[in-house]
Amino acid sequence: MSGREYMLGNVAIARGIVEGAVDVVSGYPGTPSSEIVDTLASMNERDFYIEWSVNEKVAMEVAAGASMAGARSVVTMKHVGLNVAADPLMTLAYMGVKGGMVIIVADDPSCHSSQNEQDTRRYSVFSQIPCLEPSTPQQAKDMIPYAFELSEKYEIPVIFRSTTRISHGKSDIKLAPVRQKTGEIKFEKNPDRWVMVPKNARVRHPHLLSIQQDIRGEFEFSGWNELSIEAENNIGVIACGTAAVYAKEALDRLGITASFLKIGTYPIPEDSVRQLLAKTEQVIVIEELEPVIEDQCKVIARDVGFETEIFGKADGILPRTGEFNVDICMEGIARAFGIDSCECKPATQAMELPVRPPAMCPGCSHRGTFHVMKKVFGEDAVFPSDIGCYTLGIQHGTVDTTLCMGASISVASGIYDAGEKKPICCTIGDSTFFHTGINSLMNAIYNKSDITVLILDNRTTAMTGHQPNPGMGKTATYEPTVEVAFDKLCSAMGAEFVEVVDPYDMDATEDVLQRAKAYEGVSVVIAKRACVISAAREGIRYTPFMVDTNLCKGCRKCLKFGCPAIEFDEVSKKASINSMCSGCGLCVEICNFDAIMEVKK
Secondary structure (H helix, E strand, O other): OOEEEEEEHHHHHHHHHHHOOOOEEEEOOOOOOOHHHHHHHOOOOOOOEEEEOOOHHHHHHHHHHHHHOOOOEEEEEEHHHHHHOHHHHHHHHHHOOOOOEEEEEEEOOOOOOOOOOOOHHHHHHHHOOOEEOOOOHHHHHHHHHHHHHHHHHHOOOEEEEEEHHHHHOEEEEEEOOOOOOOOOOOOOOOHHHHOOOHHHHHHHHHHHHHOHHHHHHHHHOOOOOEEEOOOOOOEEEEEEHHHHHHHHHHHHHHOOOOEEEEEOEEOOOHHHHHHHHHOOOEEEEEOOOOOHHHHHHHHHHHHHOOOOEEEOOOOOOOOOOOOOOHHHHHHHHHHHHOOOOHHHOOOOOOOOOOOOOOOOOOOOHHHHHHHHHHHHHOOOOEOEEOOOHHHHHHHHOOOOEEOOOOHHHHHHHHHHHOOOOOOEEEEEEHHHHHHHHHHHHHHHHHOOOOOEEEEEEOOOEOOOOOEOOOOOOEOOOOOEOOOOOHHHHHHHOOOOEEEEEOOOOHHHHHHHHHHHHHOOOOEEEEEEOOOHHHHHHOOOOOOOEEEOOOOOOOOOOOHHHOOOOEEEEOOOOEEEEOOOOOOOOHHHHHOOOOOEEEOOO
């Protein structure tokens, strides 16, 4: 198939994976990367294997194994996931690959949906694995087949860095034919290559170093880097990713010309940098997040003896944090080159938008769980939590800590080990428990912590788009498979208090949590109820609820429950329930005046 299609960036990346004749795809969901595997898994006709793995480390190892057998493989994750996969990544750089292997990592400048803003290019420098970075969704698609070829040429995995604006931007994409598969899938025994005992690692490290110059040489002539020299002007701009697009538009708006180097490969093209520095007196480096290019340009300038002034993040001309846009680039360029332009000032908003803190969905079972948990353990208890929908429990005062995926149980143990005497009840979701929570629970049981672990099992990986996990009995392509039983798993690890409750039954939940709190040791409670969105998609409908205004006393207690379906009229001083009601009925338990009831049919 060829032609053009209007695509989401992640769909374009998925198309590039198909065009590159991939054999195996693995990944772990995380915004802004999730749609890549979702798109590939939803294809009716596939000639490749695909899976959602239980975490990024496992996903990386699956892709590495496929590559060892000669297959072309892709692994996807968001930037924080690369920390989880860093262990195999660093040794994989030594070991190398056979079939082309592409590691797609989506960074999230401005933390739109993340706990930090780390820059994946740092891992490229750290591991000495080459990295490709597109500036547009079209480039993102086109780079993937090249990434496979590059990986196979140098027998090393290739990192592909996307950012939120690439992954979630939309563009008209020119398609290319799908390449024919030619490689034979066959694992060949070669312990010197595939077994990284110290003897072999000592050999592979010099090999990794030895191919760096060849990769640098390849990138010097790569079409992914674009250099244009303006002989009439002595200023220059070096930029990468979407910031390169912003920078070009900023120059147009300012009405100035400058030498321009767009970088799409790491290691960066040093000869191109030298050419630009030789023709300019002042240069600004425009890149989101870390000053990776800026630092290297300064080293190059120092080594060659250029006196070119290099501006960027170190001098505060451009911000070190957050996402860039054209206004930020205009202001940075104007400040760097002393351009006086009122156009550099971003337009102010004519109106102030209301603050809209994130909230759990109407009917979310987590809301009931958190309500009972706080009632049983008390507001003074300690509530470590984790990464997922339930992080939104911070609005209910039931999230005291959130470190990283799977950390809630370990942090709870640490707080107990430190000598904290208050009750400790931590929460973790089903997918997150499989991701990295299992080891934490095993550790807590083994080391005799006295904590309660609440596993919020909503039967899906809801936060990132409802991807299946091992607790659902479905694969990435929704084929039936083994369903991991949380209660049996926890019991097998040694937990002696393990109970399953329906969080829509608040009385039963309260009873179980009271006994879990009184239990000495690790008590595990599994709050099991399908995500309200998943249930609706499966056609499950409940009768909505309403407020009898004659009975409502205007106490606002139901508002504190935090359901978006409950509103309050300041004129009548009465609560009401809007059309968002999903019929969970949890609010009935909240009202002291029996003013909330089912809508009569």
